[in-house]
Amino acid sequence: MFSTLDVEIRPGSGLGAFELGNVVLRIFPYSVIQDCVGASLWNIIHMLRQMQHLFPQVEIKYDPDTSSTTPIILHLRPHLDLLFSGKHQRLRTICVRRLRDTSPPVTLRYKDVVLSSADEVLRRVGTSRTFGPTYPGDDLRYPGVWFGFEEDGIGEGRKGAVYHEDRSQEVKRVLISQKEVDTEEGDALGEIAECPIMNGDIALAIAKVHDGVTLHFHPSTSTPVHVRIGTTTAQDLAVILGPPLHVHYKEDDRMTIHSSLHDESDTGYFYNYFQHGIDFYISGNTHTVQKIVLQSNVPGTPLFQVYKRCNWEIEGKPEDDEDDTPPRKRFYDRFETISHFLNPREPPPSMLLDRTNDEENITLPSPATRLYGYDGVILEVSEASQVLTITLF
Template sequence: MLDLNVLPERSLGNEQWSFALGMPLSQIVQILQTHCRVIKSVEVIYQEKRPIESDLVLNLNSDGIKLVFDSTAQRLKVIEVFNMSKVKLKYCGNYFNSPQNKPTPEQIEQAFGATRPGQYDASLQSYIVSFRGLTFFFPVDAQFENFFAKHSLSSATSSLPTDFIPAVSRMCIYAGSQLNETTAPAMPLSCYHGNLYLDSAEVSFKENGKECDGLDLKLITVPDNKNETIILEKSVKFGDSVQQVLAILGSPCKIFYKLQDKMKIHSASPRKLNETRHTDYFYNYFTLGIDILFDGKFHQVKKFLLHTNFPGHYNFNIYYRCDFKIKLLGEENCVDVTPCTLWNDVIGQLPFDVGKPVVLNRASSTNNTNPFGSNFCFGLRNMIFEVMSNNHIASVTLYNPQKQLK
């Protein structure tokens, strides 16, 4: 049984780990993987067809905990304990829920103090008591519904037989004063760990407005010995050297060397199948949601990959979501493309046909199964949009149309 400390409007955790409001999905998953011997059952719940329209949920069934994430920001929005019998909970060192301490109204008031009178919700058949950033649900027996609807919880329970005094069935931790109005807060300073994170990335274009030439980035970090975030505005362009990229973004999370390029077959170049002595390589910036491909001979930027990190994609949770913005010239005005834009909405506003897609089936070299099926790659100028079967964009590849780097 998990023994956890409750911090209203902040977190739920213990000395080894903590689920903090505003924490990115990737960091939560890392905690679950590290402590898999203790937290044994995790279920991912999301809308497959419309993943933006509802929250993404991690359900810890064995521990009675539900972690609710904002589907756009992919940060923790609500921590819910839906089975109080599976966890021990304390506040300021005092247990208010354990096998020895039943979470009755008296126990909650003793642990957290007085608060505003609660409200009875007939649709939930529950009496709801709220503190700032914390809400408790007390189920009410059907025969006492009218009684609780007219009386406060304390006065109602004092008039009931002991066997009918309700105990907390659910508890929610959130930011703000209203559970139904809460949003995911900004990422806590404790989650930065000295890394750079992406606030936004705007694809820059050449003067003709048709070919992209790089990225304009807004980066967020917390400097050493500082208690506040700072925003850095940087640009990375095609043709930038490795040294220039390292000076701007720092060391990558990982370096990956390409063994082969399976897309070469679609090239019109007569030398597309010639062997090369120089291996191209990626700098993987997972916390930015960006990969940068360098030419193996000249060591200059030749491609950018921007990841949207949708559940149901083969690479889900490897990258943070890249919050990019691409301005495409439409028939009457600019078409803004973001990670949440549906592909049909993009092509419906373009004055030309993007043509038929290339079918992409991602599979590992060690495990040739992909439960999520194939995606479709559409070429648009010097960009490639990878689109999932639910019409959402999985990734965008920006490539340098110049044939020779130097």
């Protein structure tokens, strides 16, 4: 016996536990927790792992040919498709499908009205009664929510067209998206507009070799923060980013081979900020930042979904003193481009790394990556020439 999936439609905002643009506050004993469900791919999958009783089957769909910037669809069988934008991996559109499938049955509500259930068929006339008039067309489109009458595809009928509607036509799909991007001219696979649920997240991380990283936060009016190698302390990080989700006390010796300055007597530790896609290696002696690791969260790679995507860029030196736009390379640029940017000569020798050696239950088509060491920076690169992590030291 399947339990019913009972969810409320919030046009422009979300569906059930999945949020597009609003912050949900949940009160627990002695604390108030801001729940960021729906803010990012990392948040959503983390939540789904705790809701396997409701969503036992989850498929991740993406384009392997553009794995760094591919839009991603989470298919929660059989009813839900969650579309995430390609660059920032944020929830952009929610699609509810197969409304008549009873394994499990789904109930859709809007405010106090049951729109669709095992006993209630949602039709064009019922939609119009609940949401009011809208322009004629193959779909019923309202700010933040669309109702479609085909299982796949979006109707092309637009305002001004001659159209004879069937009042009893059955709704087959419901799409919820942000109102700000729900326009005829909007890119269906583009990025979502900045909204309060992003506040406190890192919008951009600008990395400088032999220096550190400058973190830009949402909202865009926030003041950037500079984390310097050898200067910023663990206490500073706690003030800037809050306490880490995890503290790891063993350094990966596979990385120390690239550093001639490594002190074997300094047993440091990592501050892991999985929710920001950043690790900081901190000296056990001085408690200052010694290394910074930025994660790309590329689908199909060993570290996918361990960390949230960090939107990083490597900044080079300005061409002259008056150049206020120094050159940069971004996380989605190919390894060959970034390597030439760091050093115009041939790439250095690499180390082979297979992160699945320590994980018995992970099987990937191409699990091996390579580590390339440059002066002050290490690149971890996939077989598809995507830079998966950068390490500043």
